Amino acid sequence: NYTVTIAIDGPAAAGKSTVAKIVAEKLSCVYIDTGAMYRALTLKAINNSINVNDENALVELLSNTIIELQQSDKGQLVLLDNQDVTAAIRSIEVTNNVSFVAQHPAIRKEMVKRQQNLANKRDVVMDGRDIGTHVLPNAEVKIFLIASVDERAKRRYEENINNGISSDLNELKREIEQRDKIDSKREASPLVKASDAIEIDTTSLSIQEVAQRIFNEAAKIK
Ligand code: C5P
Numbered sequence: 745n746y747t748v749t750i751a752i753d754g755p756a757a758a759g760k761s762t763v764a765k766i767v768a769e770k771l772s773c774v775y776i777d778t779g780a781m782y783r784a785l786t787l788k789a790i791n792n793s794i795n796v797n798d799e800n801a802l803v804e805l806l807s808n809t810i811i812e813l814q815q816s817d818k819g820q821l822v823l824l825d826n827q828d829v830t831a832a833i834r835s836i837e838v839t840n841n842v843s844f845v846a847q848h849p850a851i852r853k854e855m856v857k858r859q860q861n862l863a864n865k866r867d868v869v870m871d872g873r874d875i876g877t878h879v880l881p882n883a884e885v886k887i888f889l890i891a892s893v894d895e896r897a898k899r900r901y902e903e904n905i906n907n908g909i910s911s912d913l914n915e916l917k918r919e920i921e922q923r924d925k926i927d928s929k930r931e932a933s934p935l936v937k938a939s940d941a942i943e944i945d946t947t948s949l950s951i952q953e954v955a956q957r958i959f960n961e962a963a964k965i966k
Contacts, residue, residue: 748768748773748884748885748962749863749867749868749884750756750771750773750869750883750886750887750943750958750962751765751870751879751883751887752764752870752872752887752889752934752958753872753873753874753876753886753887753888753889753935753941754888754889755896755922755927755935756896756919756920756923756924756927757897757899757900757907758890758896759891759899760780760831760871761871762948763951764869764870764952765957766854766951767869767958768868769875769960770955771869771962772870773867773869774815774869775811776859776871777872777874778819778859778870778871778873779871780811780833781811781855782842782845782846783822783834783839784824784833785802785806785809785811785845785851786833787824787835788809788825789801789802789805789823789841792839797847797854797878798852799848801827802845802848802850802851803848803851805852805853806851806855806885809944811823811824813862822962830926836919839919842923843922843923843926843927845958846930847931848932852878855872856933860879860880863880866895868880872931873934873935875942876888876937876941876955877933877936879935881938884962885942885961885965886938886941887942887958888937888941888944889943890947891945891946892947893917893921894917896920897920900916900920942961953963
């Protein structure tokens, strides 16, 4: 009945999901992208013209919303009320609004409950902002990934190029800084390193080096 839980938190575009996927695959854990859940709700709010500052309307919306994270051979799929929104939740509009949706305590409460259910009795690698502090406070391995904002913007820029999307490096940098600011300053479970998390500065590390550091930490627990 032993389960492994690994929590990976950190600011926007620090490489959390890339590394979390590698670690999950290697350790045969389920990868859970909690940011995708906030993004899916944000997409639905935009599509329904619901103001992202209207907490009550968002709570009502979330209570009628099914968000599923599905593993497929093409990677993780995000389903919003049975529709595939994997690509749609990465739009600039969703990205620029998601932190407002994620500020509301009642939204976070429900999302945390759903995330804890997903992690229940399964081996998981979960990434987000409040995983080590609120969602999985008893996770065996807690990682806090950071990197300079210039490096994070550069990585996102290159990732976009690889996906055939053109973007402006300075605009990416502004977007990342703005989202970090809102996520760090909010009252409800802000982005903060858990006291027992291991901080890894990935600015000058490769993806494989970061993954290796996490494997080493995971190896200590069994
Ligand atoms: O991880 P990602 O960048 O996709 O997350 C999108 C946004 O969702 C974050 O900027 C943050 O506002 C919110 N989020 C959160 N708590 C989490 C995961 C994401 O508040 N656990």
